[in-house]
Structures are given as C-alpha cells and as structure tokens.
Amino acid sequence: MTESWTQAWREAIVTDTRPVGRGARLLHLMVPDELPFPFQPGHVVSLRDGAVRHPYTICQADPVRRRLGLLFRVIPGGRLTPALDGAGPGHRVELNGLHHAPVLEGIAPAAAAVVGLSTGSGIGPLWGFAEQALDQGFHRPISLFAGFREEADLCLAAELDELQAAHPGFRWHPTLTRPSGAWQGLRGRVGESAPALIPEPRACHFHLVGNGAMLAEMKAALALCGVPSEQVTSEVFFNFNAEADPETVRAIAARFSTPQA
Ligand SMILES: Cc1cc2nc3c(=O)[nH]c(=O)nc-3n(C[C@H](O)[C@H](O)[C@H](O)COP(=O)(O)OP(=O)(O)OC[C@H]3O[C@@H](n4cnc5c(N)ncnc54)[C@H](O)[C@@H]3O)c2cc1C
Numbered sequence: 001m002t003e004s005w006t007q008a009w010r011e012a013i014v015t016d017t018r019p020v021g022r023g024a025r026l027l028h029l030m031v032p033d034e035l036p037f038p039f040q041p042g043h044v045v046s047l048r049d050g051a052v053r054h055p056y057t058i059c060q061a062d063p064v065r066r067r068l069g070l071l072f073r074v075i076p077g078g079r080l081t082p083a084l085d086g087a088g089p090g091h092r093v094e095l096n097g098l099h100h101a102p103v104l105e106g107i108a109p110a111a112a113a114v115v116g117l118s119t120g121s122g123i124g125p126l127w128g129f130a131e132q133a134l135d136q137g138f139h140r141p142i143s144l145f146a147g148f149r150e151e152a153d154l155c156l157a158a159e160l161d162e163l164q165a166a167h168p169g170f171r172w173h174p175t176l177t178r179p180s181g182a183w184q185g186l187r188g189r190v191g192e193s194a195p196a197l198i199p200e201p202r203a204c205h206f207h208l209v210g211n212g213a214m215l216a217e218m219k220a221a222l223a224l225c226g227v228p229s230e231q232v233t234s235e236v237f238f239n240f241n242a243e244a245d246p247e248t249v250r251a252i253a254a255r256f257s258t259p260q261a
Pocket residue numbers: 044052054055056057058070071072073074075077078079080081082120121122124235236237238239
C-alpha cells in the first residue's frame with residue numbers, strides 16, 4: 001500500500017479502554033476523518049501519543065463506526081504504554097499507516113486447518129483474526145495456543161471462551177510457564193505444550209505472533225517438520241534479533257507427531 005493517505009497522521013479518539021488480563025489493555029479508537037478505512041485484523045498502524053510512537057497490530061476493525069481495537073501490554077517504565085494505560089475516553093492520539101497484511105489474507109489456500117501460536121499480547125491479533133474469519137463463515141478449523149506466565153496473565157479469556165462456545169470449529173488453549181498447583185490446563189512454553197496437540201502440521205497454516213525468540217524457534221522447527229514456508233506467517237512484537245537455539249528447535253520438532261523431513 002503506497003497511497004499518500006497512508007502517510008498522513010490521523011486523529012484517533014479513545015472511545016473505551018479496559019484491562020483484559022494483568023498488564024494488558026484493549027483500547028478502542030475512533031477515527032473521525034474521511035480518509036479510507038480499509039483496516040482488518042493483522043494490519044499494523046503506528047500510534048503516536050506526544051513524542052513517542054510505536055507500531056500496534058489491529059485486533060478489531062469496524063468500518064461503519066470507524067473504530068479500531070488494539071491490545072497492548074503495559075511495559076512498566078515504558079515510554080508509551082504507561083501513558084496509554086492511563087488514557088481514558090476522549091483522549092486523542094494520532095495514527096498513521098496501513099502496514100503488513102490482514103492475517104486472513106495470508107492463510108495458505110492449501111492448508112486444511114489454521115493454528116495460531118502466540119506469546120503474551122500476541123493473542124490479540126489471533127483473537128481478532130478468529131473473530132473475523134468465523135464471522136465470515138470460514139470453514140477450516142482454527143486452534144490457538146497462547147503462552148503466558150501465570151493465570152493472572154491470561155488475556156481475553158472471556159472473549160475467547162465465548163467464541164469457542166459459539167463455534168465448534170474454533171478452539172483455544174492457554175499454556176502457562178509458571179502455573180499454580182490448581183491449574184488444569186497446558187503447562188510450559190508454546191513450543192513445549194502445543195506440538196503434540198497438532199496432529200498433521202504439514203496440513204496446517206501457522207500464524208505466529210509475539211516474542212521473536214518463540215517465532216525463530218517455532219519457524220525453524222516447522223521447517224524441520226516439512227511445513228511449507230508459504231504455510232507460515234508471523235508478526236514479531238519485540239526481541240527481533242533472537243536466534244533459534246538448534247537444540248531447542250530439534251526438541252520442538254520432535255514433539256510434533258510427524259516424522260521430520
Ligand atoms: C509490527 C509490530 C507490531 C506490534 N504490535 C503490538 C501489539 O499489537 N501489542 C503490543 O503490546 N505490542 C506491539 N508491538 C510492540 C510495540 O510497538 C512497542 O514496542 C511496545 O508497546 C513498547 O512500548 P513502550 O514505549 O511502553 O516501551 P519501551 O519504552 O519502548 O520499552 C520496550 C521494552 O519492552 C519490550 N516489549 C515491547 N513490546 C512488548 C510486548 N508486547 N510484550 C512484552 N515486552 C515487550 C521490548 O523488548 C523492550 O525491552 C508491536 C511491535 C511491532 C514491531
């Protein structure tokens with residue numbers, strides 16, 4: 001997308017904001033101008049509040065009300081997110097751009113099922129994609145595996161449970177690295193708990209979002225398992241230069257039930 005309107009800084013007004021897990025907030029913004037509004041879950045916009053700006057990935061987009069939803073992690077001592085955390089309805093920020101592609105657009109036509117893998121706030125765009133796809137009658141199964149540290153860190157659990165209850169073809173699985181003794185769900189990092197539950201990885205499209213370390217390791221493991229590269233899409237939020245540790249990659253690949261390519 002190179003149209004000039006994508007270069008413009010546009011006013012965006014906070015309409016509502018609420019916590020959706022410890023240190024995570026879902027922010028809705030209304031864009032009152034008359035410029036195009038082609039946003040979809042997975043597009044990235046730059047958000048500017050005062051002198052600081054950062055990219056954020058769209059979770060929800062409503063072209064009728066011209067409203068966008070973004071999920072962000074509040075970084076203690078961070079330059080922007082503590083201010084955004086305190087921004088109430090009516091607060092004005094600026095946004096620009098239309099970067100990257102909607103998650104739905106990137107799903108390989110050949111894939112029989114979609115698997116989303118996230119760390120932390122990366123669950124936001126995966127939730128938004130699932131909501132959009134299911135709303136449009138997407139017929140292939142969608143499973144999300146979302147990594148967090150503790151129970152209190154779970155993001156969007158009520159929203160994801162609701163989506164799961166409404167759509168038999170949609171499942172989501174939180175996995176915790178530091179669960180309490182009472183936790184009944186998956187344990188460990190995404191790369192430890194998810195692979196054994198994904199029966200035919202070569203038939204799946206994988207969308208990975210969040211910490212660059214998880215993405216680097218998982219991408220390498222999927223390649224080792226013979227998953228075609230066009231069936232893997234991703235969005236790194238931070239830790240861009242992380243390198244995959246070969247031992248960890250082999251261990252993740254071995255957990256998939258398919259023989260390595
Ligand atoms: C393409 C792209 C899309 C992004 N989309 C989102 C999004 O939808 N939601 C979101 O929360 N963030 C997203 N980010 C990260 C975001 O742009 C900022 O880096 C983040 O919000 C930092 O804000 P800050 O100014 O408060 O922290 P800073 O003062 O910039 O401190 C940054 C520190 O926080 C760490 N960090 C940055 N993002 C995260 C995170 N999500 N979780 C844990 N640690 C982090 C960095 O490694 C660094 O150590 C995205 C980044 C990119 C490149």
